[in-house]
Amino acid sequence: MSVVVYSMSAFFQAQGEWELVLINYFKTDAPILDEVQDLLVYEITIKRRPLLYVINIMLPVFSFLVLDVTSYFMDADGADKLSFKVTLLLAISVLLLILNDILPSTAEKLPLIGIYCSVIFSLIGISILETIFVNYLKAKGAEIRSAAFVQRTVAVIDQDDGVREVQIPPDQNEIKISLCWMRVAEMTDTIFFILYIVTIIVFLSVLASIWVN
Template structure:
């Protein structure tokens, strides 16, 4: 069986009638009716509405040359077509819906951990469908059927999207760590400044002379300088955090556009090879 275009495949079976004892001079096999009448009568007789649909029955009358004699042959070529509705409902549509859900998952917040688990669930679902498909297809195919290519490519696309989600989550976590470090340093700097100002506003009674006042002023200047330095470092960390976030968003948007274009091109090429249009 040729299962390359499964489940939209068309199979042809030949039934050959030939005498094993008489040559063409002794016996000639002819048909009583033509191919059109035989096809029409066979369709009316073929009442079982199963997996296959009878398309046509053609007849070929020819002579076959053997070593000892030339014999007459009558070949019936039966053409049948598989009804694909069952496989469309059970395999192709669910896998396509999984792919649509994977595309819509890009609109989930990248900071959410549920996004990655959702994509992994989709990947596991398609792997189960591949196992069922492997048990359904007969093992007589010479090359990989298109439905296997369809499932494998979608499985690979979702796997690549999971890797992209992991990368985006990593960048988002780095940005959140930068923001948390900057906020902690800002809080500690403000606390130290308040303590210094409080000490200067309420000096002890023993501090009276000019040298101690100059040292207090010098300490205040050092505190202001350290605060400016901390503010500068905080701005740098915030810029770095925004840079990580911006890179993550750019990667996510560009990957989504490329992902949708790849899906459309793949489905169009596969549909053309499959003969759907």
């Protein structure tokens, strides 16, 4: 019997996400229909192939995270940066749907790969909210600045020349307010970028230590 069992484990080839590790068997007795009968119990040990998930899920999600980080070097005055981030979020959403079909639904706790994808999805979502906020601050400052530089023309009555037009210079207070809005937007973007990088490094380090242990 042992020769047959070990030959089965030697010639068995897994063609999927599972890998055959070990096949054990033992003999026991069990009462069946009020009679004690001999039973032969087989224990089959299998494990998932991690390289499949690393290539198909973890690397694409990490590449999306890298693209999100590099998007901070794009011009934030237009809508290209925001649309780029939304596209990344939608791409990760599709990967999460695929992950939901691949992982077993009977798992007692969320696997590490699920935590990995969910946290990165949340980080990119928070990054989108920060981009919207920064764009609002810069648009507000640009609006005040453009209003300050609008040429204001008034009519002045002169005793010698009659009526003539005089242009009022831009309001310096509005220019200072506009610069304050721009400065706050830049500081917010810089501080969030630093915190974003630190959060990513800490999260990946903790997740790697849990995975190794």
